[in-house]
Amino acid sequence: MSAPITPVPAGVRVRVPAKINLALCVGPPRPDGFHPLATVYQAVSLFDEIQAVWDEPGVFTVSVSGEGASQVPCDERNLALRAARLLAAKHGDGQPLGVALSIQKSIPVAGGLAGGSSNGAAALLACADLWALDVSLEQMLALAAELGSDVPFALLGGTALGGGRGEQVVPALARGSYHWVLGFGWTGLSTPAVYRTYDELRPDATKPQVPAELMAALRAGDAGRLAKALVNDLQEPAFHLQPQLRRTLETGLDYGALGGIVSGSGPTCAFLVASEAAAIDLCVALTADGVVRTARPVVGPVPGARLLG
């Protein structure tokens, strides 16, 4: 007599990239407290993975493993869980939906790489597929914008311009592939704390605008030109909160990076280098120097959240 077959839960897996900001220009706070941004995002080849498996109707859970997992809340604050609930509420048509999400993290938490936002985007895509919901990209982008400023870009990927508070994304005219080194900080930085410091340091902030030279460098696919045009208004506030970041950037340039910038609200530093070999050399040098906890070579742009076969 053969043993009864235990059904394997049908699951969906999604891979989603981290982002860096090639330009992050910040205006004065709006009446709703958000800051208007003019930003250029690029998705890079550092990925979190999310698995979504059916659960009992009305049951929504999340578990997290990997890089920085102990710092990620597994309750209603988790962006992936919020994304699943939002999708079910807005597009579930009253069906008995439930999901168990598992997140395998490689993107450092509170690193300025939009790790949480990317998990929100991945959960939208995974659950829409798992539950076989009929949701268009426009509808998905609208839900993503509701979840957070960086979430729509994580769906789109590539290189994109971000307006509004970052949630209004359009693909940028960009050519070429770029080699980056990401230097991870020893401790995270709180995005709201960095913005508060920005407001103190820059009471004179005006309407933000991405520099034309940066867009021209991207159109030309010229890494040397791009390196000189990188700009981040949150870099000074990040230096203010973690003064050692200044030295991290200088060290990367001393070791041959074409350019370097604090990624988003930090503390990750992104260094643009000339080749894959240069990226590996710089990773070794930065790690041996001790200015970063660890360093990873990545390339950009890469696509946004994608279903894995």
Ligand code: ATP
């Ligand atoms: P951003 O650049 O979008 O401001 P970040 O990359 O600096 O964000 P995240 O990794 O998104 O930072 O984490 C910010 C906070 O979000 C964490 O401290 C954590 O408490 C919370 N969070 C909620 N859900 C997640 C998630 N799925 N993964 C990581 N952090 C999450």
